[in-house]
Amino acid sequence: MTKSAEAQFTHVTTWLTDMDGVLVRENTAIPGAAELLELWEERGQEYLVLTNNSIYTPRDLAARLARSGLHVAEENLWTSALATAQFLKNQNAGSRAYVIGEAGLTTALHEAGFVLTDTDCDYVVLGETRTYSFEAITNAIRLILNGARFISTNPDTTGPSPEGPMPATGSVAALITAATNLHPYVVGKPNPMMFRSALNQIGGHSETTAMLGDRMDTDIVSGMEAGLRTVLVYSGVTTPQDVERFPFRPTLALDSVADLVELLTVDGQDAAGAAS
Numbered sequence: 247m248t249k250s251a252e253a254q255f256t257h258v259t260t261w262l263t264d265m266d267g268v269l270v271r272e273n274t275a276i277p278g279a280a281e282l283l284e285l286w287e288e289r290g291q292e293y294l295v296l297t298n299n300s301i302y303t304p305r306d307l308a309a310r311l312a313r314s315g316l317h318v319a320e321e322n323l324w325t326s327a328l329a330t331a332q333f334l335k336n337q338n339a340g341s342r343a344y345v346i347g348e349a350g351l352t353t354a355l356h357e358a359g360f361v362l363t364d365t366d367c368d369y370v371v372l373g374e375t376r377t378y379s380f381e382a383i384t385n386a387i388r389l390i391l392n393g394a395r396f397i398s399t400n401p402d403t404t405g406p407s408p409e410g411p412m413p414a415t416g417s418v419a420a421l422i423t424a425a426t427n428l429h430p431y432v433v434g435k436p437n438p439m440m441f442r443s444a445l446n447q448i449g450g451h452s453e454t455t456a457m458l459g460d461r462m463d464t465d466i467v468s469g470m471e472a473g474l475r476t477v478l479v480y481s482g483v484t485t486p487q488d489v490e491r492f493p494f495r496p497t498l499a500l501d502s503v504a505d506l507v508e509l510l511t512v513d514g515q516d517a518a519g520a521a522s
């Protein structure tokens with residue numbers, strides 16, 4: 247990458263970062279992640295750790311990250327469940343929702359003032375669960391056919407498990423779509439709504455915010471569309487060869503967050519010095 251791409255990060259004061267493949271890999275911290283979080287804390291920079299996973303509450307996620315040796319406060323976590331609850335609150339506060347999901351989603355909607363019900367609702371909200379109930383899916387289909395609006399927390403069609411891929415929210419949404427002929431409005435990445443709501447949450451501005459991620463088709467494209475500088479790291483699912491296939495580029499591509507720490511502490515100062 248050129249010096250000018252690196253220099254663009256000297257004026258960044260707010261950070262959004264993906265979690266899996268950037269900070270952690272299968273519950274193990276990626277080298278450099280703890281140092282990056284410390285650096286942001288030290289400099290008093292605002293940041294949010296973003297995840298499309300709607301199973302966990304911020305408290306659960308903070309505890310999971312702490313077990314990996316990463317200390318992230320609850321208020322620094324932003325999930326697709328929180329983004330969905332905020333979106334629906336802005337749309338139609340205090341209405342009724344039928345939820346297929348776990349504590350991450352039910353807690354978020356409850357705290358946003360929604361009445362959770364399994365009959366007579368304004369919205370069917372589909373999120374990630376560990377076990378999808380056919381009975382719950384049937385109820386969702388009937389409610390949607392009766393006029394409930396269909397919302398989904400994230401588009402991911404599969405999720406990881408130790409035994410292999412598992413069908414996830416996007417696959418269940420496809421089943422409901424086949425039965426109702428209606429598509430959900432999907433809030434999580436790559437919808438830039440996820441980033442806009444995150445920025446609102448910490449009072450950040452797109453001109454001074456950067457997005458870190460390991461996926462071109464979610465993190466980088468939606469960061470770019472939300473008007474943010476983007477940093478791709480190769481510590482997750484993307485290789486340098488993969489990047490060539492996309493019609494867009496990240497602002498900067500690095501091997502891992504360890505390189506970002508180096509850039510922000512050494513090259514960053516050089517670049518700032520050269521610019522002044």
Ligand SMILES: [Mg+2]
Pocket residue numbers: 264265266267268459460461482
């Ligand atoms: Mg990721």
